[in-house]
Amino acid sequence: MAISAAIGTPLETCLAQAVDANPALKDAAAVIAAVARSAVEISERIGRGALGGDLAAAGDHNSDGDVQKALDVIAHESVTAALRGAPVAEVASEEAEEVMRLNPDAPLAVAIDPLDGSSNIGVNMAVGMIFGIRPSIKDPANPLASFTTPGSTQIAAGFVTYGPATALILTLGEGTQSYVLDRAEGTFKLTSPAMSVPASTKEFAINASNARHWDAPVKAYIEDCQRGTEGPRDKDYNMRWLASLVADIQRVLTRGGVFLYPGDARKNYARGRLRLLYEVAPVAMLVEQAGGAATDGQTRILDLVANGIHERAPLVCGSTEEVACVATYYAGGKPDAGRSPLFGQRGLMRS
Numbered sequence: 323m324a325i326s327a328a329i330g331t332p333l334e335t336c337l338a339q340a341v342d343a344n345p346a347l348k349d350a351a352a353v354i355a356a357v358a359r360s361a362v363e364i365s366e367r368i369g370r371g372a373l374g375g376d377l378a379a380a381g382d383h384n385s386d387g388d389v390q391k392a393l394d395v396i397a398h399e400s401v402t403a404a405l406r407g408a409p410v411a412e413v414a415s416e417e418a419e420e421v422m423r424l425n426p427d428a429p430l431a432v433a434i435d436p437l438d439g440s441s442n443i444g445v446n447m448a449v450g451m452i453f454g455i456r457p458s459i460k461d462p463a464n465p466l467a468s469f470t471t472p473g474s475t476q477i478a479a480g481f482v483t484y485g486p487a488t489a490l491i492l493t494l495g496e497g498t499q500s501y502v503l504d505r506a507e508g509t510f511k512l513t514s515p516a517m518s519v520p521a522s523t524k525e526f527a528i529n530a531s532n533a534r535h536w537d538a539p540v541k542a543y544i545e546d547c548q549r550g551t552e553g554p555r556d557k558d559y560n561m562r563w564l565a566s567l568v569a570d571i572q573r574v575l576t577r578g579g580v581f582l583y584p585g586d587a588r589k590n591y592a593r594g595r596l597r598l599l600y601e602v603a604p605v606a607m608l609v610e611q612a613g614g615a616a617t618d619g620q621t622r623i624l625d626l627v628a629n630g631i632h633e634r635a636p637l638v639c640g641s642t643e644e645v646a647c648v649a650t651y652y653a654g655g656k657p658d659a660g661r662s663p664l665f666g667q668r669g670l671m672r673s
């Protein structure tokens with residue numbers, strides 16, 4: 323349901339209101355409350371910076387081959403401990419090779435990135451946590467059954483940004499809300515009952531250091547953005563890249579923009595870098611619920627089905643007009659400056 327509470331209403335009250343309106347959300351609300359408790363703990367830990375120890379200390383490698391930093395492991399342990407006390411049967415975590423079995427008879431499954439934006443640990447930049455909540459499917463023949471359904475089966479999704487403020491961005495399937503942690507009370511409070519992504523934008527986010535590895539549609543799209551008013555887009559673009567998905571997406575949800583992590587020619591990057599279950603699908607649900615769009619270039623993200631819990635997927639999401647434009651490039655097209663309303667009246671004369 324859409325949240326109708328006043329700004330400043332505590333998360334617990336908003337969740338209770340949602341459950342009153344739709345009792346089927348009771349278990350998901352309990353999971354969100356558990357995730358939020360872990361987020362308060364991790365927020366405090368991050369807020370102490372180096373006073374709390376070396377959170378960037380390198381440890382083992384995770385399932386994707388990334389070196390785990392101390393905070394990756396601390397966050398994984400905190401959130402999985404919290405989820406043990408919630409109605410969760412299975413967890414797919416970035417920091418665990420296999421599906422973790424918690425409470426076998428419980429109704430829900432959770433995909434989680436306990437610490438997103440790990441390259442920003444230890445340098446006082448924004449990091450976060452991402453989660454998607456799905457029904458647990460009890461199929462003895464398929465131990466991954468709960469996670470091998472389309473993203474559209476997610477009941478709820480959210481992420482936490484540990485930035486200058488600690489924010490929780492949440493959807494229960496009807497609208498996207500934002501909350502901010504009131505540090506004095508240790509409680510998340512509602513700051514926006516209905517986030518809304520503007521349909522058009524002049525801001526793109528991509529790791530431009532990979533330009534030489536991109537495929538032709540992405541190269542052409544970014545080059546045309548960079549040509550600004552001298553190119554077919556007929557507007558000057560700005561670029562932002564925080565290397566922290568949660569922070570980049572919070573910006574897109576707040577003021578619009580397009581975020582791209584496409585597949586590229588590097589080894590193991592054919593499907594990009596981001597993982598479908600615990601990064602791409604939750605973000606796609608949040609962006610769609612805020613009126614934006616999310617695609618892998620060809621297919622709506624929420625229609626994609628993972629074959630393994632750490633499977634990757636390209637992500638293009640944000641302002642609807644811009645995402646549609648990127649899809650045009652993927653389809654082999656180019657903006658037709660003279661005819662498309664997307665590309666400006668004067669484009670033909672200028673290019």
Ligand SMILES: O=P(O)(O)OC[C@H]1O[C@](O)(COP(=O)(O)O)[C@@H](O)[C@@H]1O
Pocket residue numbers: 388416435437438439440441529565566567568595596
């Ligand atoms: O270093 P790159 O290639 O720019 O990738 C940055 C992206 O990788 C991520 O850090 C991946 O998430 P993890 O830190 O959870 O592995 C995203 O937050 C971010 O958008």
Ligand SMILES: [Mg+2]
Pocket residue numbers: 435437438439567601
């Ligand atoms: Mg991540």
Ligand SMILES: [Mg+2]
Pocket residue numbers: 416435436437438439440
């Ligand atoms: Mg991570």
